[in-house]
Amino acid sequence: MSDLEERAEALDSADGLAPLRELFTLDDTVYLDGNSLGALPRHVPARMQDVITREWGSLRIRSWDESGWWTAPERIGDRIAPLVGAAAGQIVVGDSTSVNVFKAVVAASRLADEGRDEILVDATTFPTDGYIAGSAARMTGHRVVPVDPAEVRGALGPRTAVVLLNHVDFRTGRLHDLPGLTAAVHEAGALAVWDLCHSAGALPVGLDAHGVDLAVGCTYKYLNGGPGSPAYLYVAERHQTAFDSPLPGWTSHADPFAMSPGYAPAEGSVRGRVGTPDILSMLALEAALDVWDGVSVDAVRAKSLALTDFFLECVAAYVPEGRVVPVTPAAHEERGSQVSLRCENADETEAVMCALTERGVVGDLRRPDILRFGFTPLYVGFADAERAARILAEVLAV
Numbered sequence: 456m457s458d459l460e461e462r463a464e465a466l467d468s469a470d471g472l473a474p475l476r477e478l479f480t481l482d483d484t485v486y487l488d489g490n491s492l493g494a495l496p497r498h499v500p501a502r503m504q505d506v507i508t509r510e511w512g513s514l515r516i517r518s519w520d521e522s523g524w525w526t527a528p529e530r531i532g533d534r535i536a537p538l539v540g541a542a543a544g545q546i547v548v549g550d551s552t553s554v555n556v557f558k559a560v561v562a563a564s565r566l567a568d569e570g571r572d573e574i575l576v577d578a579t580t581f582p583t584d585g586y587i588a589g590s591a592a593r594m595t596g597h598r599v600v601p602v603d604p605a606e607v608r609g610a611l612g613p614r615t616a617v618v619l620l621n622h623v624d625f626r627t628g629r630l631h632d633l634p635g636l637t638a639a640v641h642e643a644g645a646l647a648v649w650d651l652c653h654s655a656g657a658l659p660v661g662l663d664a665h666g667v668d669l670a671v672g673c674t675y676k677y678l679n680g681g682p683g684s685p686a687y688l689y690v691a692e693r694h695q696t697a698f699d700s701p702l703p704g705w706t707s708h709a710d711p712f713a714m715s716p717g718y719a720p721a722e723g724s725v726r727g728r729v730g731t732p733d734i735l736s737m738l739a740l741e742a743a744l745d746v747w748d749g750v751s752v753d754a755v756r757a758k759s760l761a762l763t764d765f766f767l768e769c770v771a772a773y774v775p776e777g778r779v780v781p782v783t784p785a786a787h788e789e790r791g792s793q794v795s796l797r798c799e800n801a802d803e804t805e806a807v808m809c810a811l812t813e814r815g816v817v818g819d820l821r822r823p824d825i826l827r828f829g830f831t832p833l834y835v836g837f838a839d840a841e842r843a844a845r846i847l848a849e850v851l852a853v
Contacts, residue, residue: 490829
């Protein structure tokens with residue numbers, strides 16, 4: 456056993472979160488793609504069997520009341536709230552991240568002061584965020600200003616209405632300064648909208664503490680909600696009365712079953728709802744969130760940093776110099792919970808990831824030359840990190 460293997464074994468033995476791995480359906484594969492799809496919690500299938508056979512199969516329509524289906528979007532939102540540093544009553548679950556980005560950006564544009572007509576958008580953002588921001592701008596008469604997150608402060612001005620940023624860059628794993636950038640946006644008189652897809656469930660967010668205006672996020676990554684599980688929308692309590700959704704569906708009506716032709720918005724986070732909740736995927740998510748009971752997000756963050764530090768150390772020790780170069784920042788305050796490595800030869804990126812998968816190490820890639828490895832502290836261990844780096848070195852040596 457090498458020194459790094461021995462250290463991995465010792466680190467796993469001392470890891471207070473290690474027992475949580477048993478809560479998930481996993482095999483001998485090193486699963487480092489939790490930043491795209493989290494693993495299945497073991498108890499979710501039994502919960503879904505009950506939802507399908509009893510709640511849907513036997514109770515049928517009665518389950519909207521008797522099984523709590525109708526209130527699920529707000530109830531599950533309140534369970535996500537502590538994981539992103541929000542008080543209850545500010546998060547509603549439903550729709551996709553893209554739909555929620557649209558709601559948030561348009562609503563924020565409507566909340567902004569008159570005369571502000573620019574939407575600053577992270578130029579390195581996940582493509583959908585940019586597409587949606589462009590559509591929102593056309594709809595509201597604003598214009599989109601792409602800007603690198605490092606240059607946001609200099610781009611802010613009297614015409615800035617909204618700033619849409621990703622908390623963690625999906626390619627590089629860079630963690631952006633949510634507290635500092637939110638404060639700068641507010642000082643400029645604008646509103647801050649954050650995309651939390653690659654941070655919620657991996658690190659502390661602090662939405663309330665840092666005064667974020669609106670935020671969106673998915674639940675199928677670090678929150679392990681399952682493929683296509685519904686996203687969520689955060690609207691700070693101070694904005695809820697004036698929140699004007701561009702998608703005023705019937706379930707966000709103050710009296711939805713009155714079937715009134717005129718729209719009157721409900722109070723609170725319910726305003727973020729649109730249509731009928733997607734109950735099956737929503738209740739799978741609710742069950743999946745049980746794995747977070749009693750888990751400290753600070754402890755998750757500490758393990759995430761330790762795991763990614765150790766993986767980078769193993770890569771440096773095992774992989775021939777120059778074959779891959781880390782693009783994820785070394786500084787803890789600038790790192791999310793993934794490690795991205797740039798291949799020296801971009802043409803081999805896909806072949807390298809395929810070879811890793813065939814040998815039991817599952818990550819993913821971003822063209823043209825990025826290998827991505829997402830570390831989910833609830834079930835990834837230090838032996839996983841060491842093994843992944845060792846096999847990567849073997850693949851690159853072929």
